[in-house]
Amino acid sequence: MGGLFSLMSLARDGIAAHSAALHVTGQNVAGANTPGYVKRTATLSSTVGGGVEMSAVARNFDRFTYSQLVDQSGRLAAATARATAISDVEVLATPASDHIGDRADALFDALHELALPPSSDSARASVLARAAWLAAGFSETADGLDAFRTELGTRASEVVGEVNDRLASLVMVDEGIVAARARGEQANDLIDTRDRLVKEIAERVGARAIDAPNGGITIFGAGTVLYEARKPTTLVSSLDIGGSLRIQSNREGVLTDVTKAIDTGTLAGIRQARDVDIPGLLDSLDAFAKDLADSVNAIHTTGFGLDGNSGRPLFTPSATVKGAAHAMEVDLSVRDHPERVAAAGAAADVPGGNDIAVKLSDLARAPLAGTGTAGERFAAFAGKVGVLRTVTRSDEEMRKDTVATATSLREGTSGVSTDEEMIQLQQFQRGFEASTRVLRTVDSLFDSIFQLVR
Amino acid sequence: MRITDNTRLIAILRNNEWSATRLSEASRHASAGAKVLAPSDDAAAYTTSARRGSTVANLSSRTRIARSAADELGVAERALDSATELLAEAKTLAIQGANETMSPNDRKALAMRVAGIRDQILELANTRGAGGYVFGGTRTDVPPFSPTGAFGGNDTETRIPVTDGVAPRKNVSGAKAFTAAGGTDVFAELNNLANALTTSNVTAIRTGIDTMQASHDQVVAIQVDAGLSMERLRSSADVLEAAGLTVAQSRSRDIGADDLAGMATELAAASSSYSQSLTVTKKLLSLPSLAQQG
Numbered sequence: 001m002g003g004l005f006s007l008m009s010l011a012r013d014g015i016a017a018h019s020a021a022l023h024v025t026g027q028n029v030a031g032a033n034t035p036g037y038v039k040r041t042a043t044l045s046s047t048v049g050g051g052v053e054m055s056a057v058a059r060n061f062d063r064f065t066y067s068q069l070v071d072q073s074g075r076l077a078a079a080t081a082r083a084t085a086i087s088d089v090e091v092l093a094t095p096a097s098d099h100i101g102d103r104a105d106a107l108f109d110a111l112h113e114l115a116l117p118p119s120s121d122s123a124r125a126s127v128l129a130r131a132a133w134l135a136a137g138f139s140e141t142a143d144g145l146d147a148f149r150t151e152l153g154t155r156a157s158e159v160v161g162e163v164n165d166r167l168a169s170l171v172m173v174d175e176g177i178v179a180a181r182a183r184g185e186q187a188n189d190l191i192d193t194r195d196r197l198v199k200e201i202a203e204r205v206g207a208r209a210i211d212a213p214n215g216g217i218t219i220f221g222a223g224t225v226l227y228e229a230r231k232p233t234t235l236v237s238s239l240d241i242g243g244s245l246r247i248q249s250n251r252e253g254v255l256t257d258v259t260k261a262i263d264t265g266t267l268a269g270i271r272q273a274r275d276v277d278i279p280g281l282l283d284s285l286d287a288f289a290k291d292l293a294d295s296v297n298a299i300h301t302t303g304f305g306l307d308g309n310s311g312r313p314l315f316t317p318s319a320t321v322k323g324a325a326h327a328m329e330v331d332l333s334v335r336d337h338p339e340r341v342a343a344a345g346a347a348a349d350v351p352g353g354n355d356i357a358v359k360l361s362d363l364a365r366a367p368l369a370g371t372g373t374a375g376e377r378f379a380a381f382a383g384k385v386g387v388l389r390t391v392t393r394s395d396e397e398m399r400k401d402t403v404a405t406a407t408s409l410r411e412g413t414s415g416v417s418t419d420e421e422m423i424q425l426q427q428f429q430r431g432f433e434a435s436t437r438v439l440r441t442v443d444s445l446f447d448s449i450f451q452l453v454r
Numbered sequence: 455m456r457i458t459d460n461t462r463l464i465a466i467l468r469n470n471e472w473s474a475t476r477l478s479e480a481s482r483h484a485s486a487g488a489k490v491l492a493p494s495d496d497a498a499a500y501t502t503s504a505r506r507g508s509t510v511a512n513l514s515s516r517t518r519i520a521r522s523a524a525d526e527l528g529v530a531e532r533a534l535d536s537a538t539e540l541l542a543e544a545k546t547l548a549i550q551g552a553n554e555t556m557s558p559n560d561r562k563a564l565a566m567r568v569a570g571i572r573d574q575i576l577e578l579a580n581t582r583g584a585g586g587y588v589f590g591g592t593r594t595d596v597p598p599f600s601p602t603g604a605f606g607g608n609d610t611e612t613r614i615p616v617t618d619g620v621a622p623r624k625n626v627s628g629a630k631a632f633t634a635a636g637g638t639d640v641f642a643e644l645n646n647l648a649n650a651l652t653t654s655n656v657t658a659i660r661t662g663i664d665t666m667q668a669s670h671d672q673v674v675a676i677q678v679d680a681g682l683s684m685e686r687l688r689s690s691a692d693v694l695e696a697a698g699l700t701v702a703q704s705r706s707r708d709i710g711a712d713d714l715a716g717m718a719t720e721l722a723a724a725s726s727s728y729s730q731s732l733t734v735t736k737k738l739l740s741l742p743s744l745a746q747q748g
Contacts, residue, residue: 029745032459032460033460090492090493090494091492094492094493094500096491096492101504101507101508102507102511104508105507105508105511105512105515106511108511108512108515109511109515112515112516112518112519113515113519115519115614116519116522116523116526116584116585116614116624117584117585117586117594118585118594118612119585119586119594119595120584120585344592348592348608348610349592349610350592351586351592351593351594351595352585352586352590352591352592352593352594352595352610352612352625353592353610353612354612354613354614354624355612358613358614358615358621361515362615364508364512364515365512373508374508375504375505375507375508375509375512376505376508378504378508379500379501379502379504379505379508380501382493382500382501382504383493383497383498383500383501383504385493385494386492386493386494386495386496386497386500386501387493387497389492389493389494390494390497393494400468400471401468404464404465404468407460407464408455408461408464408465409455411456411458411460411461411464412455412456412457412458412461413456415456415458415459415460415461416458416459416460417456417457417458417459418458418459418743418744418745419743419744419745420458422743422744422745423744
């Protein structure tokens with residue numbers, strides 16, 4: 001009888017073990033498409049009594065492929081943030097038509113027209129209208145770039161908030177894992193969640209996780225310790241006195257500037273676009289605006305309007321290069337006064353003298369105060385935008401490929417294959433069915449014995 | 455390497471994205487008729503195209519202005535042509551008046567006609583074009599000649615630069631055409647001739663024959679100058695127009711607008727690639743799985 005009871009016990013263990021293994025398989029199938037889910041493998045092992053038990057559920061986790069994925073995801077996020085920003089900049093700075101180059105050409109065309117009948121009211125009004133249009137082109141482009149910078153600053157604050165939220169969420173998850181580990185339990189679901197959080201942090205600010213002996217983790221990122229021993233660092237976003245983005249880490253009340261240490265993640269891409277790329281373009285635009293305005297003014301101030309007066313600039317002079325594009329406008333002394341547009345080189349030549357109008361129109365082919373004609377300066381500016389967009393787009397495409405490769409490698413070790421799970425399902429199902437068959441056989445044997453006794 | 459469902463899916467999505475991007479770019483280029491629409495399409499080509507676009511705009515502007523200036527000179531040239539005809543008529547009248555058989559009354563009739571010619575030439579000398587009075591130098595806002603024939607304008611030249619180093623005069627010297635600045639004061643000589651005819655002063659009338667010839671030659675000389683300037687402007691405009699067309703064609707090449715066949719081919723290839731990608735995706739997604747075996 002003892003043998004039958006033992007056999008019954010073995011069948012019971014088999015049913016329990018295969019049932020648990022089936023649960024693991026079901027879990028794998030359910031989590032196949034869940035981001036961050038790591039395939040589990042049920043480990044069946046023999047018990048002392050010769051039975052079977054599910055001794056462990058292992059996570060098919062590979063630190064190397066996971067770290068590669070986290071690292072490459074951070075780099076892709078940086079490349080995408082920068083490429084997206086520069087894509088918007090290209091549309092703003094070099095629209096398909098009516099861009100600054102077109103507007104400069106239109107002004108020179110109006111000045112050509114003025115040279116023919118210098119006394120013409122309509123030709124003079126046209127010069128002022130085109131000058132205002134060109135000035136608006138510069139100021140609107142500069143304003144647009146500034147607005148992008150503001151938007152990117154806001155986005156950076158949001159990203160910092162997202163990082164802080166995830167660091168805060170990490171505390172509970174990490175505590176749960178450490179506690180489970182202390183109890184000798186596995187906490188695979190919590191580890192999945194923690195890995196996902198680490199990846200999300202890396203995508204925003206760059207991060208690298210190091211396992212602690214107690215099951216917890218330490219996260220390094222932004223040149224500092226972002227999380228350690230259930231204590232998260234808080235990131236703070238602000239602007240420095242130059243208007244550039246400043247990210248500080250607040251660890252136990254100590255503020256440290258970590259801005260320059262952020263070289264991957266969305267924040268790095270935003271910072272590169274906001275504080276390096278766009279200011280570089282703004283500098284070019286400012287220099288172009290100032291050189292163009294100065295060149296035009298240098299000639300215009302020597303000319304005479306129909307009222308016989310001289311010394312008036314066409315554009316409001318800018319004292320500094322910085323902000324010249326933003327501030328560009330038709331000077332108040334000539335605004336709404338077409339008769340004050342200078343076309344003649346001497347008061348005695350008014351109204352038919354066209355020396356100044358000719359000199360102004362010749363600027364279309366002459367180097368400005370800096371270097372290059374207006375057309376060449378716009379072409380150089382547009383070229384700069386184009387190269388920047390091309391480089392950032394190529395970088396993003398390359399990062400997408402590396403992330404796809406890293407994701408595939410990670411899938412190779414930690415991903416779920418439905419077909420594999422189906423095989424496992426059948427394998428464990430058969431084990432389960434066989435165990436129930438043993439149980440039924442034991443039950444039948446017991447019946448036979450009971451009938452003999454009767 | 456172990457291949458899971460998601461491994462295949464990642465590759466599919468990446469290829470689909472690439473094919474969709476390629477098709478989108480090819481459609482954009484084909485619909486716009488150019489391969490370079492933005493700086494990022496080809497920064498070097500866009501830069502060259504922008505520079506050439508500016509040159510085309512400048513050449514187009516200069517062409518238009520040169521033609522307008524030539525038209526304006528045409529107005530002055532036609533006025534001078536009419537003036538030379540009138541001066542030739544005045545000379546003929548002087549020759550008739552110098553005939554000693556002519557009666558004083560007949561000479562008075564000739565004098566009235568000479569006075570009329572003077573008024574007609576005065577009107578021609580105050581001709582207005584699109585830019586104001588054409589014979590007043592830079593004083594284009596007031597009639598350069600008073601009713602007495604006194605000149606109130608100036609002889610300042612205005613020029614229109616058409617190409618490097620070429621800047622034909624765009625106005626005509628009224629001073630040199632009609633005043634003593636050109637050698638003969640046309641209106642004063644017409645007045646003298648009219649007076650000589652009125653007073654039957656044959657000697658003065660004979661002098662008038664010479665002065666009318668001198669006036670005629672003076673106006674003709676200025677007319678020839680105007681004609682030459684006009685021709686220079688027109689021929690310069692033709693050259694500029696041709697140069698503009700050449701640069702515009704180069705610009706079209708820069709941005710790939712001359713390769714419609716290439717764009718159509720790329721669109722067809724991109725479309726085929728996208729269809730192929732979708733077909734492969736469909737096949738991969740419908741691969742048999744153990745999960746479907748029941």
